[in-house]
Amino acid sequence: MTASSRPTLICQGISKLYPTRSGGIAALTNVSFTVRPEEFVCIVGPSGCGKSTLLKLLAGLIAPTTGQLIFSEPAVPDQPRNALVFQEHGLFPWLTVLDNVAFGLETRGVRRQERQERARAFLAQVGLSAFADNYPHELSVGMRQRVGIARAFLSNPQLLLMDEPFSALDAQSKLVLQEELLRIWKDHRTMVVYVTHDIEEAVLLGDRVLVMSGHPGRIQEEIQIPLGRPRDLRDREQQDVRKIAWHIWKAIEAEVREDLRVAS
Secondary structure, eight states, rough: OOOOOOEEEEEEEEEEEETTTTTTTTEEEEEEEEOOOOOOEEEOTTSSSSSSHHHHHHHHHHHOOOEEEEEOOOBBBBBBBBEOOOOSSOTTTTSSSHHHHHHHHHHTTOOHHHHHHHHHHHHHHTTOOGGGTTTTGGGOHHHHHHHHHHHHTTOSSSEEEESSSSSSSSSHHHHHHHHHHHHHHHHHEEEEEEEOOOOOHHHOOOOOOEETTTTEEEEEEEEEEOOOSOOOOGGSSHHHHHHHHHHHHHHHHHHHHHHHHHHO
């Protein structure tokens, strides 16, 4: 496997304005932060504060109106800048599980035998070896999300972007997937930006939590998480975790309640 490049991601004064007939709608304003190599950064905030817009900017799907996104190292020919895992699994329904996982390698010209061998090895890591020849519609929601995670990690991106990947799962499945994600990430140490509405999830998964708020959205606060690695999800019972989660909630509570009041 090609050696990974481990850049730092620098966001400098990012703003995003969506033009409309009646004038521009500002989604983000002056967002600045840095993600270091091998760091797992979570982003939380009320609905409508620009979390998904920020993720699209990081993925290069849209361009910022002002500001810059900078990688400290140049792109590597055999390594994608980023990979995305969405709330919906985003699998190709006409491909088998094996070919879905191997898809990123196929786009980079890896020969069929090699990419399938590597995809099978990753399916074993996520406990889906028996489903390699199945199609996505034959899997549960949680299993499809595991396939999406396997595909993203196998492509060996410099930056892994995750947009509320477990929000559609029941509590038990969510806990299992969180544990599997941390286990796989421990082996690969890919730089991750993870968007979630779940404050406790952000604290338990992240090295650092960026708290967003406002319309347009901005970074209100950055919180370093004082938990070691490897991370044990039983840490949710620690007083520090509860205190940090409560602190984040209090930072965004007024805006969440106001949004609910307006919506009703």
